Amino acid sequence: MKHLTRIQIGALREQMLAREALLASEIERVMAERSAREPEGREVDPGVVDLDSALAIADVLRDQHEVDHIRAALGRMDRGTYGRCLSCGTSIPLERLRAQPDAEYCHVCQTRAEGGG
Numbered sequence: 001m002k003h004l005t006r007i008q009i010g011a012l013r014e015q016m017l018a019r020e021a022l023l024a025s026e027i028e029r030v031m032a033e034r035s036a037r038e039p040e041g042r043e044v045d046p047g048v049v050d051l052d053s054a055l056a057i058a059d060v061l062r063d064q065h066e067v068d069h070i071r072a073a074l075g076r077m078d079r080g081t082y083g084r085c086l087s088c089g090t091s092i093p094l095e096r097l098r099a100q101p102d103a104e105y106c107h108v109c110q111t112r113a114e115g116g117g
């Protein structure tokens with residue numbers, strides 16, 4: 001049973017692809033800045049990371065994490081399981097998907113997962 005039309009899914013796919021491209025370019029920019037600051041061939045002690053680098057790495061990891069989520073959601077679109085809660089299987093409302101196209105859970109399961117009580 002489909003609760004989303006082909007057009008709605010298409011729009012959400014576009015939204016995710018645009019977001020993915022934005023994140024990818026952001027990751028690329030941060031990585032380029034980092035490698036520009038660290039001359040090639042320099043030995044970098046992985047145990048010693050300055051705060052700036054640590055923040056940049058945290059940013060990249062967060063962006064990468066979101067990219068992973070978006071790709072997973074795009075995969076679900078291909079398999080035809082997109083828009084259903086991964087936990088209880090209920091249809092995730094279009095409004096929720098528009099706000100967060102890579103949402104994996106319905107509101108109830110998400111709240112439960114976050115330990116909202």
Ligand SMILES: [Zn+2]
Nearest residue numbers: 085088106109
């Ligand atoms: Zn659910």
